[in-house]
């Protein structure tokens with residue numbers, strides 16, 4: 001199993017210093033609006049690569065008014081080993097990470113800590129732009145393949161440089177060719193990982209009967225998959241890209257298409273509740289697939305998910321989390337939301353006084 005046994009937040013958002021000693025059971029976090037519940041699970045999300053569940057900058061997460069930087073420390077047990085993870089930012093610099101005392105890359109972090117989340121901002125995932133869906137797919141891909149994050153960063157960096165050349169109306173083909181080679185290599189990797197992820201999510205949904213609906217998934221991508229073909233596509237696209245001042249072809253334009261399988265209705269046309277149920281279904285499928293692949297489920301962060309489910313679905317969600325043996329971190333305003341869990345979960349009450357979040361004794 002994957003579980004945090006200790007989590008410490010220093011000067012992180014509304015938390016001045018918060019220390020949680022935990023057992024491997026799911027964690028039910030409750031308390032009034034603004035108490036600092038989401039901030040707690042945001043801290044957990046930073047134990048995986050990237051900018052965390054709010055996609056905030058290191059600076060935004062610094063506790064104000066001090067603004068001296070922040071630090072998160074965690075003891076994480078995964079695959080039979082316990083690691084100490086430290087991640088912090090000081091002097092407004094990008095965040096840094098140490099595992100067991102050694103400075104390390106975020107990819108290394110991704111190998112140890114697999115973290116998936118559902119947050120209220122994702123309620124509109126199926127109806128808003130493709131960006132959010134791509135990010136959702138990429139996070140799933142990252143959970144299966146920790147190097148996916150690096151491929152995305154490499155691709156985006158090269159594309160930004162290529163876009164700068166396009167904006168400046170640079171015409172030297174050698175400059176473009178070098179960047180396009182980098183983009184094609186990373187881009188082919190990205191597409192392979194995305195397709196594998198869709199296959200894994202599809203298989204995991206089919207393999208288990210659950211209370212949540214099945215989503216039929218497809219990658220909507222007009223760029224070629226193979227590295228050579230993708231490089232050729234970038235070169236061919238230059239005359240179109242120059243007047244636009246940006247790259248008009250590539251995996252950065254892909255979209256994740258989802259259909260509510262039982263009704264054959266696109267996710268965007270489903271009811272609000274159905275759209276959320278599809279997301280829960282996918283997160284649980286992702287967790288099951290990971291458990292099968294690496295032998296342990298991920299940490300699940302479910303922000304305000306329980307409150308929006310009817311009693312039957314909520315009980316089903318809890319049963320599935322328990323069956324998965326996952327340390328799911330769930331937030332909600334009232335303790336009663338977690339009653340069904342009984343002693344299958346540990347409870348944390350968060351309160352706020354004078355802008356500082358505290359854990360109730």
Ligand SMILES: Nc1ncnc2c1ncn2[C@@H]1O[C@H](COP(=O)(O)OP(=O)(O)OP(=O)(O)O)[C@@H](O)[C@H]1O
Pocket residue numbers: 012013014015031032033034035036037038039040060061062063064065331333
């Ligand atoms: N950098 C920061 N420094 C200090 N306080 C911050 C910082 N960023 C956010 N906050 C405060 O944290 C609080 C929000 O915490 P959080 O989002 O965790 O609340 P919550 O308990 O999840 O509430 P809700 O139930 O409304 O979602 C707000 O009061 C906000 O002002």
